[in-house]
Amino acid sequence: MINPILEKDLKTKMRGWRTPVLLSIYLLFLGGVLFLFFLANNQIFVYYTDTAFNPRVAVSAYNVIAMFQFVLLMLIVPAITATAISGERERQTLDLMLCSDISTWSIIIGKLIVSIAHIMLLVVASLPVMGTVFLFGGITFGEIILMFLFYVITALMVASLGIFLSTLFRKNVTAIIATYICLGILALGPVIAFFIWGVFFQRSYNVEITYSLLTAFLFPSPGYGFASFFAGTQSNLFGTIFNEIQHLAEKETNFLRYLKPWMINGLFNIIFSGILISLSAWKLQPVKKRKRKA
Amino acid sequence: MLKITNLVKRYGKFTAVDNLCMEIDEGHIFGFVGANGAGKTTTMKIVAGLLQPTSGEVLVGGIDILSEPRTVKRKIGYMPDFFGVYDDLKVDEYMDFYAGIYGIPYRERRAITDQLLELVDLSHKRDFYVDSLSRGMKQRLCLARSLIHNPSLLILDEPASGLDPRARVEMKCILKELRNMKKTILISSHILSELSEMCTSIGIISQGKMVACGTVDEIMDKLSHSSRIKIKVRDRMEDAIRLLQEQPSIGKIDIADSAIEASFKGDDQVLAEILKRLVTQGIPVVSFTETGESLESVFMHLTEGSEEYDD
Numbered sequence: 001m002i003n004p005i006l007e008k009d010l011k012t013k014m015r016g017w018r019t020p021v022l023l024s025i026y027l028l029f030l031g032g033v034l035f036l037f038f039l040a041n042n043q044i045f046v047y048y049t050d051t052a053f054n055p056r057v058a059v060s061a062y063n064v065i066a067m068f069q070f071v072l073l074m075l076i077v078p079a080i081t082a083t084a085i086s087g088e089r090e091r092q093t094l095d096l097m098l099c100s101d102i103s104t105w106s107i108i109i110g111k112l113i114v115s116i117a118h119i120m121l122l123v124v125a126s127l128p129v130m131g132t133v134f135l136f137g138g139i140t141f142g143e144i145i146l147m148f149l150f151y152v153i154t155a156l157m158v159a160s161l162g163i164f165l166s167t168l169f170r171k172n173v174t175a176i177i178a179t180y181i182c183l184g185i186l187a188l189g190p191v192i193a194f195f196i197w198g199v200f201f202q203r204s205y206n207v208e209i210t211y212s213l214l215t216a217f218l219f220p221s222p223g224y225g226f227a228s229f230f231a232g233t234q235s236n237l238f239g240t241i242f243n244e245i246q247h248l249a250e251k252e253t254n255f256l257r258y259l260k261p262w263m264i265n266g267l268f269n270i271i272f273s274g275i276l277i278s279l280s281a282w283k284l285q286p287v288k289k290r291k292r293k294a
Numbered sequence: 295m296l297k298i299t300n301l302v303k304r305y306g307k308f309t310a311v312d313n314l315c316m317e318i319d320e321g322h323i324f325g326f327v328g329a330n331g332a333g334k335t336t337t338m339k340i341v342a343g344l345l346q347p348t349s350g351e352v353l354v355g356g357i358d359i360l361s362e363p364r365t366v367k368r369k370i371g372y373m374p375d376f377f378g379v380y381d382d383l384k385v386d387e388y389m390d391f392y393a394g395i396y397g398i399p400y401r402e403r404r405a406i407t408d409q410l411l412e413l414v415d416l417s418h419k420r421d422f423y424v425d426s427l428s429r430g431m432k433q434r435l436c437l438a439r440s441l442i443h444n445p446s447l448l449i450l451d452e453p454a455s456g457l458d459p460r461a462r463v464e465m466k467c468i469l470k471e472l473r474n475m476k477k478t479i480l481i482s483s484h485i486l487s488e489l490s491e492m493c494t495s496i497g498i499i500s501q502g503k504m505v506a507c508g509t510v511d512e513i514m515d516k517l518s519h520s521s522r523i524k525i526k527v528r529d530r531m532e533d534a535i536r537l538l539q540e541q542p543s544i545g546k547i548d549i550a551d552s553a554i555e556a557s558f559k560g561d562d563q564v565l566a567e568i569l570k571r572l573v574t575q576g577i578p579v580v581s582f583t584e585t586g587e588s589l590e591s592v593f594m595h596l597t598e599g600s601e602e603y604d605d
Contacts, residue, residue: 012383092377288346
């Protein structure tokens with residue numbers, strides 16, 4: 001039997017006008033970004049001019065789209081998931097669910113799958129937009145699939161965070177704001193910590209920056225995991241940073257050299273999600289079970 | 295069916311439920327009466343497994359709600375005083391969703407939904423969006439939802455609140471139907487007359503404490519030490535009131551509908567003596583009647599001085 005919460009939410013979410021509108025806006029936005037990028041690089045009207053098409057532009061376009069999509073996911077997932085439980089509470093339907101014999105695990109998992117399915121719909125629908133770069137080469141299908149997998153794992157972590165905070169806070173607005181703040185801390189906190197460390201310690205003790213050191217600081221940041229997918233040139237700041245990370249990884253002598261940033265961050269995301277889901281299910285229990293008397 | 299022993303619920307220093315004890319036998323309907331914030335909803339939420347008690351024991355069918363909450367929840371159907379609905383679901387989808395929540399197989403859902411919508415007279419609305427239903431219909435739908443898993447104990451928190459007189463009558467008819475189905479029901483209401491009509495027993499709660507519990511007649515017998523007398527006089531009402539005030543057996547005196555109403559403690563002999571005095575003083579008595587104290591007045595008397603708060 002399908003999880004009833006999943007069944008109901010999928011039915012109602014797909015029935016309304018919100019999902020098609022959100023999907024359309026999302027795709028128009030991605031398409032628009034891609035169009036503007038090609039336009040800015042003089043690649044749109046290439047047949048009408050004598051300029052030869054530059055395949056490196058396609059790779060850069062892929063980077064731009066991938067990054068845009070990643071940032072958009074980070075912005076959309078909290079808005080969808082952080083109302084999962086607090087929304088039920090505000091609507092006064094949570095008690096009707098909790099007074100039944102359904103486990104809080106089923107409620108949380110149902111809500112989580114709905115949120116991820118919603119996000120994956122956006123990602124899968126955007127594949128044709130991403131696929132335009134195939135026309136020009138430079139990116140393999142395998143790379144896109146790996147990135148898709150990374151999106152799923154990151155969405156799982158962000159969704160778990162949203163649901164956990166939605167369980168913790170009674171109001172939708174508080175839960176959404178708290179999720180954005182926590183996500184901001186998770187994404188930028190390690191980077192800021194690394195810079196502070198660099199300013200105060202690295203200069204004083206002249207410690208060489210290695211891949212292990214970098215990973216020790218940055219492993220929770222989704223941006224660090226995304227570094228693996230920035231197939232890039234050194235033409236901009238991100239390209240330089242991501243290439244530098246790749247170089248450090250190649251210089252690493254221990255097993256870490258085989259672990260790319262997306263794997264390490266992905267593993268953290270999975271473990272962190274598991275913890276958040278368990279905490280959410282525990283927190284949602286209205287009555288904590290008492291051991292039976294002897 | 296339901297046994298509550300020394301139930302306590304505290305919120306910090308505030309005690310919402312204070313050593314509450316009660317018992318409901320199988321097939322009985324127990325009316326839970328109390329002012330707003332007396333602790334009715336808190337008690338009902340604890341029994342429904344939605345609130346952790348500070349101490350005490352709640353047994354449903356002999357099973358402790360804290361030891362086996364999921365087993366107990368299967369036996370309970372709960373209808374809260376305030377509840378929301380999913381606006382974007384149709385009536386039969388709403389029922390189907392809750393059937394799924396209770397793990398009822400797909401093949402059985404249709405028949406159960408048909409039966410329950412029939413019971414609450416909503417069969418003709420099954421394809422309507424829940425949002426389009428009136429308040430009374432939503433209340434009835436919520437009652438049908440609470441019955442979806444065929445619970446043996448029903449907890450109904452103010453099922454008739456906010457309903458117009460017609461919807462109240464309809465709700466009352468459904469509750470009578472449930473009584474005929476031999477369901478054990480714990481029901482709270484402000485409308486005491488409605489409860490006294492259909493309940494096998496009643497509990498009056500004030501400031502978290504059960505101040506009276508038993509059948510309606512028992513409560514009236516136990517607590518109505520005083521009765522009321524109603525005297526109509528043609529004139530000289532002031533003299534009659536003065537004379538009554540001199541009698542030690544007469545308590546508070548009111549004037550209603552040009553008649554004197556007074557609370558009275560004593561037997562028939564004392565009553566006859568009062569009448570005799572009125573007549574010998576030449577007061578033109580038109581009628582002299584002893585009336586029993588109403589359940590409302592017993593309730594008011596018992597809950598006197600209790601403050602209202604939101605629980």
